[in-house]
Amino acid sequence: MFASIAAAGFHVSPGIASFFEPLPSGALGSDTLYLWIAIGTGVLALLAALLFARSVLAADQGTADMQEIASAIREGAEAFMARQYKTIAIMAVVLAAVLYGGYLAYPLTAPLAMKVVFSFLVGAACSGLSGYTGMFVSIRANLRTAAAARNSMTAALKLALRGGAVTGLIVVGLSLLGIGLLFVLFGGIANPEAVPYQLVGFGFGASLVALFAQLGGGIYTKAADVGADLVGKVEAGIPEDDPRNPAVIADLVGDNVGDCAGRGADLFESSAAESVGAMILGAALFPVFGIKGILFPLIVHAINIGASIIGVSSVRGKETDDPMHTLNRGFYITSFLALLGFAAAVHFLLQDRWWLLAAGVVGIATSFAFVSITEYYTETRYKPVQSIAAACNTGAATNIITGLAVGMQTPALPAVVISGALLLSYYFGVRGLENLPDGVMIADYYKGIYGTAIATLGMLSSAAYILAMDTFGPITDNAGGIIEMSNQPHEVRDRTDRLDAAGNTTKALTKGYAIGSAALAAFLLFSAYLETIHNIVKHKVEAAGFTLPVDWTFSNINLASIPVFVGALLGAMLTYLFSSMAISAVGRAAEKVIEDVRAQFKENPGIMKGTSKPDYARCVSIVTGAALKEMVLPGALAVLMPVTIGVLFSHLSTRFHLKSSTDLPEGFSHLVNLTGAESVAAFLMVGTISGILLAMLMNNGGGAWDNAKKLIETGLYGGKGSDAHKAAVVGDTVGDPFKDTAGPSLHVLIKLLATVTLVLAPLFV
């Protein structure tokens, strides 16, 4: 932002760097090696993805029956993606124009307009590209996985995981390449302190696309699922996945566009936004680490890629092994390698400050804790799911009540874990930055915040593998559907069922991981926002011919001030309203599916007789249109609400005696009004807290209902068809839009709020 103009144009060093003595500029030269390592690893990731993709595509494609079903899924998914990206592209271009105009309107931001808009568009494009190519492979891997499952479960598992790894590697690789190349392009080698601030557009572009991808995909997948079930099972009385149901292909398409493309975009923006945020904090520590501190986040992602490639390649198991066990072994290997890499990075880049490695370990441990807690609440072998299944004996109402009670309980442990992780990594950060070079002084606060950033990077250091495990879910789910619809023998179905069960678990775990990283990263992104505001203020004051005291910082979000409290209240409110909108959107879009299926049955009586085929594509097209229409309003709300609050409060607060109590140094309050910036900060933070808790309720509650149904289907309490099972189906259906639409969309919302406030920060001061 402003700071970067300042630093780039007028040679004013940004942010807290003003505490420090500048380093001799010659110290930079050799360190840029790490930049090229990072960019090189990004290229390597794409090459590895290509190799994995080739090995998947080369595999056997099964029978003609199977291929026909798979190609219907593929066509539907591609049609949805094409239309969805068109809609998103239009919105992105409009927003880019608004952004450009907004930046151009103020003399201070004008020089940055091009860079911000360019990085925004690159971020959006990379996010779209990683979602698209990931799905490109997934919708082909499903068929190969199904074909392999006819002979061997291990072979099928490997294929599905490799298909998933393509998504994981492309996501992390593109994020690394995008940020690395923009850094070079914007002159980061000459101006390493300033350029990270110019990359915020990249994060915003990524999260904007992610929000719409997750929302649109999430609405699509559950509208198709609920609609197909209601009209097929309830009205027409035909079983699930019956080829006579015109919505059945739409349902299978949904798994890909919701889980696969949606989560890919989610984790793309995590890795993008959190890398940029950590680079901004690294820029603030420039006097300590030089450019190495700024490049550290990129090197961590390079490690992530290397460790994940080895982890995925090492996965092998016996036919009789529990697939989840096999997948977890790969995860442990990846995590261990990431830890080693992290230690090496601390050695080479962070001056052997081993307390910072400890902060990274806190992040890795947090990811393990989140995964375990999610397992506890959503797996059938633990008490929560068992209690929900037992409640099904007394009907749907007690099932729902128990599930909601479990869901509301789920945020407790994660909140304690996050609190512990924040406190510990803060402490390690402070310890890690003791004994600074002579003349360099950093407040404990900034040291601690840097510790939390390192912990976040630690948590993300196995993201590519996690993402591979996640995409494994829709691939095996689809493979199961293909096997089911093409009437394969019983033992083949057994294999795909086992793989599908593991896929359900990995999907749940990834959601736990994604929300954990969102929670831990909240502070990092938040600090980046504070830094950005600080720089804008500094520049405004300097432009007016004054100088801010060097020790003034913008790190005071006073909740006891009314506008700040109002910002906090509205931030928390947004998470409820957004969830409500997402859930009702599913209902409305499902309604459209039902109408079309009814119409098809009426227009063409041959469908039910099995003499003619339903028009799958028409149904796919209708639910596509409905989902895309429904995603616009909640998405727009998420962008507009923080902007409105920030602009309103920054302009009206003085007139209405509502200035917050932030202590600008005396004599500057006529130059700068921080009320808007402060209330937006509270909006962001409390919105994040509320969003995290609500998302955990919905993800874990939904997952627990799903598995309680599966538990009963194993034969408990009368098994399939019993009253308990009917009650369990109600819970499962309620949980669907929770865990696959609203919950995951909330993850993305939280990060979008962080990036939109970063990019639009100049408007709030």
Add this chain to the structure above:
Amino acid sequence: MFASIAAAGFHVSPGIASFFEPLPSGALGSDTLYLWIAIGTGVLALLAALLFARSVLAADQGTADMQEIASAIREGAEAFMARQYKTIAIMAVVLAAVLYGGYLAYPLTAPLAMKVVFSFLVGAACSGLSGYTGMFVSIRANLRTAAAARNSMTAALKLALRGGAVTGLIVVGLSLLGIGLLFVLFGGIANPEAVPYQLVGFGFGASLVALFAQLGGGIYTKAADVGADLVGKVEAGIPEDDPRNPAVIADLVGDNVGDCAGRGADLFESSAAESVGAMILGAALFPVFGIKGILFPLIVHAINIGASIIGVSSVRGKETDDPMHTLNRGFYITSFLALLGFAAAVHFLLQDRWWLLAAGVVGIATSFAFVSITEYYTETRYKPVQSIAAACNTGAATNIITGLAVGMQTPALPAVVISGALLLSYYFGVRGLENLPDGVMIADYYKGIYGTAIATLGMLSSAAYILAMDTFGPITDNAGGIIEMSNQPHEVRDRTDRLDAAGNTTKALTKGYAIGSAALAAFLLFSAYLETIHNIVKHKVEAAGFTLPVDWTFSNINLASIPVFVGALLGAMLTYLFSSMAISAVGRAAEKVIEDVRAQFKENPGIMKGTSKPDYARCVSIVTGAALKEMVLPGALAVLMPVTIGVLFSHLSTRFHLKSSTDLPEGFSHLVNLTGAESVAAFLMVGTISGILLAMLMNNGGGAWDNAKKLIETGLYGGKGSDAHKAAVVGDTVGDPFKDTAGPSLHVLIKLLATVTLVLAPLFV
């Protein structure tokens, strides 16, 4: 607290009063008249309650059949209340001992120990007494209302409202008397500035009892309801309210102990805690208004009592009128009179500062807005309930999904209203305190906060009438049950059904009102906490022989500091965990009911044949025991969690470099560590935000499900017995623990958090 010791013993003026020049002490004398007016009105309220009670008790008691049922309900309710109060009394005494010991342990707090513990016990006793006497009348008014309904609906309506008015008047009257007399007793006439701080124990006592009363009553009522339904309707196949069901009396008892005693305790603590909070802020404005500013909150409650007596007495309607219409007319009359009284109070006590009247009007308008919004979301004539009813056509799952989507939407408008009310009343406060006497200087911030306090008082200025309307609910509900069980003619049932429907609406509206006042009061109570901490710091610094700068204030809760953020996160988490516990408690207690009913059917086969009567009392006793056991853990959590956080952070933060960034003046940080106090403040504020939103979701979602079922029972979508109705029953059952256990308990939790932090503030510094 400390301040009061200081002020009482060492003549140091408290809080922001230190900004001001002291007034000549002679100015106090005549103004104490207002104190006696307030106390006198408190006595008047109790007398009026006595008169209303006598007129209710003198009414016709109907047939022997009806009396038998009513006396079973009465005995059950009294047995529950007796055991509940015994449990609460034990906990209160233990806590009083801990409080006494805690205060005694520090030399600075020791002189206050007696006063705090005494006011705590008085507050607890008054709260218990108001709950008990209110219920004493209600469980007798139900029979008289039923008897009157045999001839006239208007007569029945009047009786029920008068029965409710007894609760309303006793609650507000006892609160006024308790605070007024303690003020006199603690030497408030001589030391008006110091004594308000010594009254915090009263608020804490009131909210502690309220929490357990609401939790225990809420668990009881829904456990009995759900248990009776599941075992009666589902297992035994007998209709609702069938006398053969051993749990039927427990169900009717529940309406009284949950809705009636619970909400009475809730609003008792509102009026107590918010009065004390407003008096603390009034003390801070002592140089402007003298003792009048401190007595203003009491005078507002005196107005409340007068206006409500007239409002209740004025209620009359024709037989054909909609009962809700008749009740609302009384509410409008009360509100109008309260407004007039408020204006008079501003004239006599607040120096004709009419902007402050405007702040009061904001409060009154807020109460109207909350009532309207609640009506919109929970009444059958509006779209939300209709959409839920329509969703029942596609089954229980879509009903639940739609209901949850509506519930999640409900916080949006209220959050905007609260934001507007806070901003406006802040602005009016600033304007109202312009043109201060020479030499008096007050920061805009304090003026604005006082404005929000005035708005809260405005909102509470019709509390007694609102409470009468609320208690109207369980009285008419019980009257309906008595009519049903004693086989009265059809037209009598019609009358009680209409009254019951109105009662359901008033119960929903009161919940909206209660949550609105909790939201608006959050700032008031929060400011009182900040003031208290400020005084403690001041005294600690002075005890060490230093002097704080006069312009230093503790009004900075920096959300960007890690311990503060952690406090905020855990505060929000508590609201989820607490709700989860409350909801699962209902399930477990209902389980006990089911077991007992099954056992009774087995032990005594004559019950089902109708040849012998079930043992109602045994079932009442079992659910009583279960509910009381279940209320202890969530209650304890609510008290212990903020204390643990405050104490931990204040003791560990320095050692772990976790000190918050609050700017104590230089040179004092070795004397005082504010990290604990700050993180508790964030815990309180963000817990309040999260609690308000969650409570609205649950109250309104539950109310909407209930009325969607009622809408279908009018004949829509096939009416009673249809598939849509079955789906609607599931929603209604899910909504029960939402709207009658967890939601209302959250109101009380929010206020308990505020009072527990006020009382234990000395531990956090």
